[in-house]
Amino acid sequence: MTSETVTEGGEVTLTCSTCTQSNNPTLIWYKNNQPVSNQHTTRDNKLHLNPVSSEDAGSYSCAVKGDESLSSTAVFLNVRYVPKNVSVSIKASSKIEDSVVTLTCSSDANPPVHTYTWYMKSGAESLVRGTGESVSFNLTSDTSGLYYCEAHNEVGSTNSSQTPVQIVTEDDHVAAMMFQAGIILFVILTITLVFATLWLSYFPARADASDVYDNVMPTTMTSDPGQRVDSQGMKTMSITPASSSNHALKNKSLSTAIRKELSSSNNMRMLSMPLFNQANQILPPGLGLSQTYPHG
Template identity: 50%
Template sequence: MNYIQQEICSLNGSTVFINGTFTHPEHLIVKQRIWVIDPVRNKEPPDLKTASNFSGRVEYFIDEQNNFALKLSNIMKEDEHEYCFRVLTDVEGQRWMRTPGIKLRVTELHVESPGEVTEGESAVLTCKTTCSLTDPTFIWYKDGRPLTTEMIQKNQQLHLQTVSSEDAGSYSCAVRGSEHLPSTAQTLRVRHPPKNVSVSISPSGGIVEGSSVTLTCSSDGDPPVEIYTWFKDGGDSPVGSGHSYVPLQSGFYYCQAQNQHGDQRSAAVPVNINGETLDYID
């Protein structure tokens, strides 16, 4: 008897084939060919097909050249055993089993991520396994969608050369051919200065002369923006602070959003409280 592999590493939930070949003396008739696990010396091992925890998941294959195989479906961590092929003949005492057998190891995919990076830095994500899969091709996903070939992938790693805020999201990996068995997703956070800073006016309809109006500053930033500063008519001296601002005079107002990584100003918006014509000069 010869086993083609000595150890097999497979993904949790996948199907695995354990293979080998055997020959026997021509005067003997093979009566039974079975697979067993974790054999113990001087103890007759049970047929794997009779084990309740393998029920419905085991198939045996053999051809005319005495190539044999075990197909084990939907493997799980509890299937990590030593698998041996056993041949019984029509002559008492003429039975064989090759030991050591084939060790099955079961792994899941896990993404190792830096967790968070600052915009402009590089980041490396790794698709980790607890044992070595056979010639795997790794596939990467961001927010559940396959990444384009423009992304730099090396073996089990995904390299983000210059990270931008658009790279923030949930990353997972899979092995080609077993795309239905992806890793759990890991979130990559990208710290960056405020972006898309804008001012909204409330009420949004026309302003009744003499009534009050509220300006609200919105932005994208990570960490979230905490410092909002208001300016009027292109001046450099602040006229107010806070997420919202109530102007008392007509003019062109803009806000500046700031976090620890930088700041950005919005476009100016006109506020006409007294009904006069506004003419903005930057």
């Protein structure tokens, strides 16, 4: 494979020679085994590249249409260009005074960069701070400022953008740490609140379970099986069905209607329950079972 070298921005013409019976054959041009795009001009068996860019570098070949398998010998086009994408990266143990700072310059160039020069802006002037791909120094008030690098190769040179290198005081360092801690705390609290909200929305019954039992009043049984004492110390009366040997109310339903009457004159509470005879007829009120207890 032969090679041709051209500088970016220049002009190059590739010519395809064929041995065919056709006086005007149709040619197909290839770059890296792919058809050449229409941005280049083909005329009279020639491929014109004007102007040449760094993207035009590659291996070129040609073939007669219909006989694509019989392509020509490839020619490699080498495009030279000045350094591109020149940038500065900074590495520092910290940004407080006397910490070590390392600046590194990188670029894309053909041929490769042979010299890097470092500059620091001082007002309208630029002071040389060193040469080489990387430069290191201690951060002080004299070395803090705006830095940039200049990349050189055989074609030319290109400068990077300016990178600030500044001293951070102890107070500023503490403030920055507190700010970062505040952000972390805010994120943690936000996540906790979100999970708590989701928990309560999925399990509402647990949060309201205590309300179900707020109105339940415990009852204490006394020594008398017919009496109970509630949580307020009030005696109440309960009726236990008699056994079949002592009463003739076997297989009869017992009414559970209870009437409560409060006597305001003597501050007494009376509980009464109507009774039924064997014919399942209610007895007169005077024959009912009643008992009175002092209120409270």
